[in-house]
Amino acid sequence: MKLTLKIWRQKDANDKGRFVTYQVDDVSPDMSFLEMLDVLNESLIHKGEDPVAFDHDCREGICGMCSLFINGKPHGPEQTTTCQLHMRSFKDGDTIVIEPWRAKPFPVVKDLVVDRSAFDRIIQAGGYISVNTGSAQDANNIPIPKDKASEAFDAATCIGCGACVAACKNASAMLFVAAKVSHLALLPQGDPERAIRVSKMVAQMDAEGFGACTNTGACEAECPKGISVKNIARLNREFLRAKFIEEVDKPLEELAEGK
């Protein structure tokens, strides 16, 4: 196949950035999308030009490192990660527009690479269960119903790629946050910190500048792991519950200190 690529090039965070057009010939339908970009980059290096920077690592759809906004869709036309997208999803002669995730909390590092450390900071705010190494009881002491465990697992499969944010016109991170809140709220082990966790994670999400959720569902449609918007409903419930506890019970600070 022969393809025309319009790729966003931006030297660094301060550069304004622009589209540059490239032609690639000899694209095999069996190539992955990233392998197609590898081939382009090899030819650029041979010409002494700067190759296109893009993030990737596992190339198996699990690390969440790859991104790319392809023809207006995060991770391209199929509901999978860009590294698992193959060129047989395109036709000879196609023009493909490739951009980075566009969201204020994800500033561009270079070309198609963005900084997603905001996600790490949201997890730091409370996306964990406070249990020191060595202090755990026997794993089978608390049985967990199979369906509960599966539901928690489904939420826990979020790969932190950020496609939900890129898909959302408000750049909301609700699906990502909801996935973690749900995962931990569904498990008995996560129960003691439920209220403080959701409050702090949502506060951090707002502080990072992610937008509000207006229930358009674009996130779920583009999530490569099929994280359900049901989790957002659960997040809202958890958040209200936390607010309620905050008002009738004791200040959150005290909760945090385990008082």
Add this chain to the structure above:
Amino acid sequence: MSTVATDIKLDAKIPEGPLAEKWEKHKFNIKLVNPANKRKYDIIVVGTGLAGASAAATLAELGYNVKAFCFQDSPRRAHSIAAQGGINAAKNYQGDGDSIFRLFYDTIKGGDYRSREANVYRLAQVSVNIIDQAVAQGVPFAREYGGLLANRSFGGAQVSRTFYAKGQTGQQLLLGAYSALMRQVAAGKVQLFPRTELLDVVLVDGKARGIVARNLITGKIESHSAHAVVLATGGYGNVFYLSTNAMGSNGSAAWRAYKKGALFANPCFTQIHPTCIPVSGHYQSKLTLMSESLRNDGRVWVPKTVEDAEKIRRGELNPNDLPEDRRDYYLERKYPSFGNLVPRDVASRNAKYVCDEGRGVGPTGLAVFLDFRDAIKRDGRAVIEAKYGNLFDMYMRITGENPYEVPMKIYPAVHYTMGGLWVDYNLMTTIPGLYAIGECNFSDHGANRLGASALMQGLADGYFILPYTIGDYLARMPYDKVPTTHPAFKDAEREVENRIKKLLSINGKRTVDEFHRELGKIMWDYCGMSRNAEGLTKAREMVVKLREEFWSDLKMVGVNEEFNQTLEKALRVADFFELAELMIIDALHRNESCGGHFREEYQTPDGEALRNDEEYAYVAAWQYTGDGNEPVLHKEPLVFENVKLTQRSYK
């Protein structure tokens, strides 16, 4: 002439006493750092995979100040995330006769008797704590209807001791360790350095006191000082270019430690996984693992004749139309009692043999069929779909072929490296204060790793072993910090800067990937699934020659002071070139076959691996003595007091 002292006495520091009591006794005997004094010590942890994240979090919980490094944009993306099948633990929840001793025994035997008894026993002991810890963190393992944890048997084990979370066990365990790490970042006890790559280890007065790293966004070369350094940087399977490892996985940290004096053990022990999706073309960047479980129902075959294989390759013959008597189910034929379920190394080697004979299938001729036709006929499509649906979907996505209708094509691929930095019982390398944990040490798997045991080892090292043993070292260390203005740091920075300058100034014609691909092919052809002295000798010359070409004909772009992925790759591949040679030297010296190391000259009359316990029951630990000098071999004899050495047989 080498000026390095080579009269090292390797001391594994294995505690005295009966096997089952060694670890408890050792924990009691080692020195402790007073809780109030822990905050006076800084520890660098390089790598945030299962080993690194669990270690960094636990050390911080104990009160040490930790700096954690990884080259990805987030610690959660370390290669451990990709592990699929599961994690072993001797919980015996199924009451099927498992025990710590059985897990220990299986691991020693599976490793073909090339690992240390004391370490492996300890691994089996702490395996049970890992599951408790992970569940407490919220790792959603598979469960039974009654709400208790589910187990499966994995990789031919006779008991069900593998815990799993669908096909995403590594992801869930890593996210657990990552969450513990994030909690410590929030607590101010861990400082995170993502997109930062270690380029050298810094020694002061012979002790590891820090690292030099490159900020991958700005290119800035930065020094970091500490009281101890922990490497948790994973395996070096990518020396072969194509492997199941993530694209960025590399051997550089371990290699830099080696060049600073740490011994490198058993570098030639690599594991080749039999069921991966075959290479589809020259542009191929990595190989995808298909779970081993597929061999429970799929039948492996190739055509009996080269002519039929050629027709299938050219697309003139549909494999489904090839009559039964023209097919060779070679594993069932050669190993009637184990059939398609022979261990990884045996399955891999036999696939290579039939392809070498010209009977391989697929466009490149480097593939064999894994056929579900009979299983579908026997059990119905629904049953097969319930078992393997997600794997079949993944296969379909990658190859565009439907395995329910045409036989799946598979081929072996490099998967794991058992070799790595030599460490003693405390997980310390031969450099005082430098520790190695997880896949980057040579550790517990001997010459062959059992399925679901790498996750176990990484977390055992990180959660339960290193945090104790490092205290024994630190308790003897003064609190004083070494400033990064110390000449040792400045020298290391200068050396790194010169290495980068040298790479960037080569104005040649071939790209890093072209060189890496070529290096990988040499290693795969001569130091892969089966090896012989003649091939290895030739391969060494080829690697040395190609390395010279790399340093004179490399085509580079850009500068250091920017986000430069070409430079990142070049630095890693430069180290792979050196590591490759050591792997060959090691493979050549080991005149026996064991586990993943199959030397064609040493096989039983029926073509199975032939160990030589008299002469080779030792760990081969290599010492760097300067560029261009031969490395020096140190032997750590392996003493087996609790198991009897036997020959594996799968007939």
